[in-house]
Amino acid sequence: MDINHSKEHFQTITDQRQSAKVAYCLSEILFGSLCAVIAGTRDWFDIREYILGHHQISLY
Numbered sequence: 001m002d003i004n005h006s007k008e009h010f011q012t013i014t015d016q017r018q019s020a021k022v023a024y025c026l027s028e029i030l031f032g033s034l035c036a037v038i039a040g041t042r043d044w045f046d047i048r049e050y051i052l053g054h055h056q057i058s059l060y
Contacts, residue, residue: 007031 010027017026029051036050 007027010030013026013030015022015026032051032054033047035054036047039050041047041050
């Protein structure tokens with residue numbers, strides 16, 4: 001799975017967050033979450049730990 005190919009699909013999703021509070025790109029969070037779920041994570045904490053451990057993005 002390639003992040004650049006996935007970004008094309010995620011571009012159709014409108015980001016409703018307040019721009020002043022955004023610290024990370026929505027498409028990267030969606031891609032990381034998708035990979036985490038495929039890898040077998042069970043909850044939001046596991047998804048966060050997976051993203052922090054496997055991807056070069058920062059969540060706070």
